[in-house]
Amino acid sequence: EPEVTQTPSHQVTQMGQEVILRCVPISNHLYFYWYRQILGQKVEFLVSFYNNEISEKSEIFDDQFSVERPDGSNFTLKIRSTKLEDSAMYFCASSDTRVSEQYFGPGTRLTVT
Amino acid sequence: KNQVEQSPQSLIILEGKNCTLQCNYTVSPFSNLRWYKQDTGRGPVSLTIMTFSENTKSNGRYTATLDADTKQSSLHITASQLSDSASYICVVSARSGGSYIPTFGRGTSLIVHP
Numbered sequence: 215e216p217e218v219t220q221t222p223s224h225q226v227t228q229m230g231q232e233v234i235l236r237c238v239p240i241s242n243h244l245y246f247y248w249y250r251q252i253l254g255q256k257v258e259f260l261v262s263f264y265n266n267e268i269s270e271k272s273e274i275f276d277d278q279f280s281v282e283r284p285d286g287s288n289f290t291l292k293i294r295s296t297k298l299e300d301s302a303m304y305f306c307a308s309s310d311t312r313v314s315e316q317y318f319g320p321g322t323r324l325t326v327t
Numbered sequence: 328k329n330q331v332e333q334s335p336q337s338l339i340i341l342e343g344k345n346c347t348l349q350c351n352y353t354v355s356p357f358s359n360l361r362w363y364k365q366d367t368g369r370g371p372v373s374l375t376i377m378t379f380s381e382n383t384k385s386n387g388r389y390t391a392t393l394d395a396d397t398k399q400s401s402l403h404i405t406a407s408q409l410s411d412s413a414s415y416i417c418v419v420s421a422r423s424g425g426s427y428i429p430t431f432g433r434g435t436s437l438i439v440h441p
Binding site for chain 2: 218255256257258259262269270272303305307312313314315316317318319320321
């Protein structure tokens, strides 16, 4: 069964450093998403991406965040200058249509020290 | 402000019993409501998706209901199994123009005991 994969599973970085989180969505899906979940809190929507453009973004997704689909398979989330409060689990998801079932990856745990 | 409230916050039941989880929302304009199951440390897994016109949707032992008038949804789990122990999350999406913005609830933590 196809699945969304994410790398790395755990990333530790120092405050102020740039990080890139990587995701490989399901191959025939067209819509891609990033979410985050701070430990012990609810999942929060960051951004959705379709046709090489951001479709929607939340208030959390400010100028320090960017997304990219650099090739036909990868979907990345870049955080330019990490802050302590960026420590969270980051989930990538994909779907074949905007309103259909979203398939989530296993997540990348980002720890900013 | 769009909000999704879930109750109870946590629930403990015995294996084989049924349970019902609640979700109330103030998201507007409503687009769809999703229920997810999230195991600890894992990504959410979709259980059901309902649009405005649907009031019941089943997925195996999971049955979701939606009352768009009262802005309430429930997830009923039948004949619970130990593997049902997880967090169950209600997500309601608002439609604004061509955009869909999801609002997540905090989830109900379900523990099924043998």
